[in-house]
Amino acid sequence: xxxxxLAAAWLEQRSENLTDSQIHYKVVIxxxxxxxxxxxxxxxxxxxxxGAKAYGVSIRQEIVCCxxxxxxxxxxxxxxxxxxxxxxVGSEVGAPxxxxxxxxxxxxxxxxxxxxxxxxxxxxxxxxxxxxxxxxGHHG
Amino acid sequence: xxxxGFAELVLAPVCGRQKATEIVGDLLEHEAAxxxxxxxxxxxxLASSLWRWIAGIVLAGTSMLYGLVHYINAxxxxxxxxxxxxxxxxCALVATCVWSAVVLNALRYGLRCRTTLVGLGxxxxxxxxxxxxxxxxxxxxxxxxxxxxxxxxxxxxxLRASFVTLIAAAAAHGGLFFLLMKLIVRPxxxxxxxxxxPVGWFLSSIVEAIVLTWVRQFSLRRLQSx
Numbered sequence: 505x506x507x508x509x510l511a512a513a514w515l516e517q518r519s520e521n522l523t524d525s526q527i528h529y530k531v532v533i534x535x536x537x538x539x540x541x542x543x544x545x546x547x548x549x550x551x552x553x554x555g556a557k558a559y560g561v562s563i564r565q566e567i568v569c570c571x572x573x574x575x576x577x578x579x580x581x582x583x584x585x586x587x588x589x590x591x592x593v594g595s596e597v598g599a600p601x602x603x604x605x606x607x608x609x610x611x612x613x614x615x616x617x618x619x620x621x622x623x624x625x626x627x628x629x630x631x632x633x634x635x636x637x638x639x640x641g642h643h644g
Numbered sequence: 645x646x647x648x649g650f651a652e653l654v655l656a657p658v659c660g661r662q663k664a665t666e667i668v669g670d671l672l673e674h675e676a677a678x679x680x681x682x683x684x685x686x687x688x689x690l691a692s693s694l695w696r697w698i699a700g701i702v703l704a705g706t707s708m709l710y711g712l713v714h715y716i717n718a719x720x721x722x723x724x725x726x727x728x729x730x731x732x733x734x735c736a737l738v739a740t741c742v743w744s745a746v747v748l749n750a751l752r753y754g755l756r757c758r759t760t761l762v763g764l765g766x767x768x769x770x771x772x773x774x775x776x777x778x779x780x781x782x783x784x785x786x787x788x789x790x791x792x793x794x795x796x797x798x799x800x801x802x803l804r805a806s807f808v809t810l811i812a813a814a815a816a817h818g819g820l821f822f823l824l825m826k827l828i829v830r831p832x833x834x835x836x837x838x839x840x841x842p843v844g845w846f847l848s849s850i851v852e853a854i855v856l857t858w859v860r861q862f863s864l865r866r867l868q869s870x
Binding site: 559560561564565576577578579581582585589597601603605607608609610 | 648659662663665666667668669670671672673674676677679685688689690691692693753754757
């Protein structure tokens with residue numbers, strides 16, 4: 505269930521010498537997927553950062569710590585379900601643990617499609633930043 | 645029953661038993677780490693999961709008033725005492741049930757979900773049949789179109805799960821609504837437009853949403869394991 509590193513999918517796209525707009529077409533439009541929302545990107549990034557330890561509580565904590573955003577449990581589980589339905593995230597059930605009353609954790613991993621869409625969404629932001637002097641420097 | 649058991653009981657109809665158990669485990673861990681109240685977290689999960697169902701029920705009801713009026717017409721007894729279900733009314737009733745499942749599914753799983761698309765096809769067939777009920781050749785054409793479309797969905801494996809989910813949800817809705825209306829509505833039936841109809845619609849839509857969730861999960865599991 506664990507996937508290749510984020511860079512692999514991106515390098516694969518690059519090797520075909522495609523422009524950014526062609527990659528956007530290939531990843532987003534041809535696959536019929538809707539563009540990722542901001543919170544969906546945060547969740548995908550949190551899962552990638554946590555690696556094999558990504559489950560509901562740890563994902564939420566990662567977003568709170570890194571993005572400094574309050575995340576309601578409801579929003580998180582709905583988003584995880586949506587990402588799973590879109591095929592951007594895969595999941596598997598772990599072993600039951602006593603501190604959870606014998607209940608198992610569901611561990612999440614970003615799929616190859618999820619990584620490609622995440623990279624594409626981040627590239628869109630980077631393109632919008634080109635020529636702007638934000639974040640203390642000139643982007644371009 | 646402890647609070648975890650109660651939470652599982654409440655969440656299971658909304659997101660399935662397996663997922664409910666996992667979420668409750670997360671909420672217990674969340675509370676043990678003093679990151680927030682168990683009950684507030686449970687409410688948040690419920691609200692996030694349910695608002696789409698509630699919106700879907702309201703949207704399906706208001707967008708299919710034409711079909712709902714036919715439900716009332718169906719209860720207008722003939723002089724013989726039999727129910728007044730003509731060909732046109734029957735098609736409108738089927739279209740209303742299927743449409744309700746389509747709207748719920750679209751709001752919960754998206755417009756591009758196969759079940760939504762399959763359901764739109766069925767709804768179109770029966771709405772067209774209800775509108776063209778006066779034409780003499782419509783009954784056989786409708787029957788052939790519905791049977792052909794159903795056979796196509798059953799033959800193509802990815803569509804089979806969507807078809808089964810849709811039919812189960814629509815049948816649960818129609819069956820329960822009809823039963824409720826038979827029990828509740830008393831002549832004159834036009835008075836049912838006041839309170840009985842919306843209440844009956846709401847209750848049967850809730851059951852429909854639960855059936856939709858469960859059958860969808862079951863069908864998808866079967867599809868993945870095949």
